[in-house]
Amino acid sequence: DQQVKQNSPSLSVQEGRISILNCDYTNSMFDYFLWYKKYPAEGPTFLISISSIKDKNEDGRFTVFLNKSAKHLSLHIVPSQPGDSAVYFCAASAGNQFYFGTGTSLTVIP
Amino acid sequence: DAEITQSPRHKITETGRQVTLACHQTWNHNNMFWYRQDLGHGLRLIHYSYGVQDTNKGEVSDGYSVSRSNTEDLPLTLESAASSQTSVYFCASRLGGDTDTQYFGPGTRLTVL
Numbered sequence: 362d363q364q365v366k367q368n369s370p371s372l373s374v375q376e377g378r379i380s381i382l383n384c385d386y387t388n389s390m391f392d393y394f395l396w397y398k399k400y401p402a403e404g405p406t407f408l409i410s411i412s413s414i415k416d417k418n419e420d421g422r423f424t425v426f427l428n429k430s431a432k433h434l435s436l437h438i439v440p441s442q443p444g445d446s447a448v449y450f451c452a453a454s455a456g457n458q459f460y461f462g463t464g465t466s467l468t469v470i471p
Numbered sequence: 472d473a474e475i476t477q478s479p480r481h482k483i484t485e486t487g488r489q490v491t492l493a494c495h496q497t498w499n500h501n502n503m504f505w506y507r508q509d510l511g512h513g514l515r516l517i518h519y520s521y522g523v524q525d526t527n528k529g530e531v532s533d534g535y536s537v538s539r540s541n542t543e544d545l546p547l548t549l550e551s552a553a554s555s556q557t558s559v560y561f562c563a564s565r566l567g568g569d570t571d572t573q574y575f576g577p578g579t580r581l582t583v584l
Contacts, residue, residue, distance in 0.1 A: 367513075395572055404475075404561050404575030405514070450513060457502055457521065457565070458529075459573060463513035 364388050365453050367462035375470050380438040382465050384451035387432065391453035391460075396425060396436045399448045399464070408449075409436070441469045474498075477562050477576040485584055490549040492579050494562030502565040503545040504573065505529075505537060507558040514561065520545055521567070552583045 366385045374380045382396075392413040397405035411418040411425045411434070418425050424437045438445055448464045475496040484490050494503065505517040516529030518537040526537050534556060536548045549556055559580050563573040 365513075397575075402578070404563075404577045407572045407574065410572060452514075457567070458516065458519070459504075460516075461506075461514035463511060 363463070364391075365451060365460045365462040367449075367451060367465050369465050370463070371466045371468070373468045373470060374441045376443055377440045380436075380441045380445065380467055380469070382436040382438075382449050382451075382467065384434045384436075384462055385432060386434075386453050386460075388453070388455065388460075389432070390455040393454045394425070394427060394434050395452045395454075395459075396423075397450045397452060397461075398445075399450060405450055438467075441467075443469045443471050445469050475562060475564055475574055475576040477560075477579050479579060480577065481580045481582075483582045483584065484552050486552060486554060488552050490552050490581065492547045492549075492560055492562075492581070494545045494547065494576060495543055496562075496564040496574075496576075497543065498564060498566070498574070499542055500564035500574075501542070501567045502573075503539070504563040504565070505535070505545065505547045506561045506563065507531065507556075508561060508578075509558050517547065517560075518545075549581075552581075554583050557581060557583045 395410040396408040398408045399405040427434045450464045451462045452459045478493045504519040506514040515531045520539040562576040565573045
């Protein structure tokens with residue numbers, strides 16, 4: 362049973378606009394959440410993370426929001442750039458094991 | 472620079488053959504992981520290790536084995552390859568600790584005919 366879900370397989374956004382990628386989880390024991398970015402033929406690369414004690418973490422154009430009551434996190438990219446086009450995976454952990462979502466393919470249209 | 476590498480990058484094999492995928496990291500990380508990526512499933516954990524001589528089963532461990540004889544390497548073995556094991560395999564490592572992230576290798580694309 363998928364403990365981390367990304368219900369949107371794909372998303373298209375105009376360059377300069379905001380991209381919002383969503384992720385839901387079911388396990389209330391998860392205490393650390395991450396977003397990874399993946400280009401074709403490469404391994405996933407770490408993008409941004411958030412601890413369960415916070416509800417927001419920012420790093421440049423990327424912001425992750427965590428709503429623990431809804432078991433929901435989102436990644437905002439502002440402004441979106443063509444180089445942001447990739448597959449984005451959210452992940453959650455409790456201890457040393459990580460659980461990944463199925464990914465959302467983001468296309469930023471120039 | 473420290474890194475994590477996988478070899479081979481591409482492999483084609485036949486059903487029933489034994490296959491070993493290599494993973495090597497130079498960060499001196501304690502924790503190492505193997506995942507497979509399939510369409511509609513995302514990344515699923517196969518096996519993981521918290522240190523030398525330690526191995527643990529993940530979500531989809533059937534048909535796979537690992538061994539950890541040193542800190543740097545965690546080879547993944549398919550004892551008798553099956554077509555269902557056609558996938559892209561990623562190795563990852565992590566120092567350890569609640570907020571440490573995982574760093575991934577470039578992946579191995581395995582095709583079992």
